[in-house]
Amino acid sequence: MxxxxxxxxxxxxxxxxxxxxxxxxxxxxxxxxxxxxxxxxxxxxxxxxxxxxxxxxxxxxxxxxxxxxxxxxxxxxxxxxxxxxxxxxxxxxxxxxxxxxxxxxxxxxxxxxxxxxxxxxxxxxxxxVSNNYQGAQLGAEEFVKLMGEEGNYVELVGKESDTNAGIRSKGYHDVIDEYPDLNMVARQSANWSQTEAFEKMESILQANPDIKGVISGNDTMAMGAWAALEAAGRDDVIVVGFDGSNDVRDSIIAGGVKATVLQxxxxxxxxxxxxxxxxxxxxxxxxxxxxxMDCVLINADNASKLETFALTN
The missing domain is CATH 3.40.50.2300 (Response regulator)
Incomplete structure (x- = not known):
């Protein structure tokens, strides 16, 4: 060659x-x-x-x-x-x-x-998956404390086809239902949607003007509920979410939504x-x-350390 x-x-x-x-x-x-x-x-x-x-x-x-x-x-x-x-x-x-x-x-x-x-x-x-049951119990315990163990409240639930929606709801109720002075006046699915949560919250608030709290299956619905409450001049209502989003972090720091659960x-x-x-x-x-994977409670004490669904040191 x-x-x-x-x-x-x-x-x-x-x-x-x-x-x-x-x-x-x-x-x-x-x-x-x-x-x-x-x-x-x-x-x-x-x-x-x-x-x-x-x-x-x-x-x-x-x-x-x-x-x-x-x-x-x-x-x-x-x-x-x-x-x-x-x-x-x-x-x-x-x-x-x-x-x-x-x-x-x-x-x-x-x-x-x-x-x-x-x-x-x-x-x-x-x-x-996140330990949704454990996380929901953390959120419910904080909700009970913020509510002072009494008052009328609303639950916003996620998509019925999503197993997480049911697991979180069960985790919430296994804690909240132990307190007889906490009374759920409405429970509706907002399908994880902020827009739908806003609309549902408007209707619920008209029918139940004396509500004291809202516990939500995710942060997106919590933000929708909070927007509806603010628009109605009801920023006294306690709102707790689930996910650990930056939007809810900012709301917590500003004194809006009170807590969430980080997954x-x-x-x-x-x-x-x-x-x-x-x-x-x-x-x-x-x-x-x-x-x-275990979840972590986020409230005013640690919200500033939350960034993009993770806690910083």
Whole structure:
């Protein structure tokens, strides 16, 4: 072989190797699918997962299902077609999601669920969620204290299809119902929505002008309720939320909403990606499927340390 041909062959081999490396790198895709980023909680999840995936050398594909199970199924079809290595998913329904996650599993793609569980085990590799019951009890205990253990109150509940809505409500009532002088005069779902919570709160307030408190299944609804109360000149009403959003943090510091419960969305999403990375490399789960992360009470004492669903030192 001539020197010229040797150099040409070596160069061609180098180009091919580079090309193959690019293909391999592009194939190392982690898909991150959450509800709408209009809710800062879900945006924090997506941001945390994306940052960790990139840090670990993966391509990150961030998608939104808008709490639509059909759209979620279509997105999972698309990431299966792209040959994703793993899926990080905050799902669109405890029952409706099972088939979609099973479909990914059948295609050899492991799913790591965050924030919301599904009504099946052995389908996802991991279901990493905040300890919603423990967190709700923290919030309820603070609510009881702020209420002085008496008075009429309202509960705003999240989406009925979301298991977290029921778990948080149970956690609230297992504490509050121990106090006979606390009287729930209304309980309505506002579907995790700030706009819907505002509208529901306006109607509830007209029917029950003597309410003293509102306990909410998430911060977005708490902010909607607080806006309606402020508009009605009722900034004396005690409002407690759940999530640990920056909006509620600012409201607490300003003397509006009184408390919330932090669930570490950003950190949980990063843990899911780390476990996905370990699974991709080792072919087995590094942790049990069901994993609970404890929540933290946020009030005027520590609200200033809260930033993007995480406590700073």
């Amino acid at each position: 001539t020197l010229k041909r040797t150099i040409l062959s070596a160069g061609l081999a180098g180009v091919m190797a580079l090309g193959m490396g690019s293909i391999a790198q592009a194939a190392d895709l982690i898909a991150i699918i959450t509800p709408s980023h209009d809710n800062p909680f879900f945006k924090a999840e997506a941001d945390g997962a994306e940052a960790k995936a990139k840090e670990l050398g993966y391509e990150a594909l961030v998608l939104v299902h808008d709490d639509d199970a059909n759209k979620q199924s279509e997105l999972i079809d698309s990431v299966i077609a792209r040959g994703a290595k793993a899926i990080i998913l905050d799902n669109a329904g405890a029952d409706a999601t099972v088939a979609a996650v099973q479909k990914a599993k059948d295609a050899g793609i492991p799913s790591f669920l965050i924030d919301r569980e599904i009504n099946a085990t052995g389908v996802a590799v991991a279901q990493i 570490p969305a950003y950190g949980i999403a990063q843990i899911a990606v780390e476990q996905a990375d370990a699974y991709i490399k080792n072919g087995s789960a590094s942790e049990p499927e069901k994993q609970l």
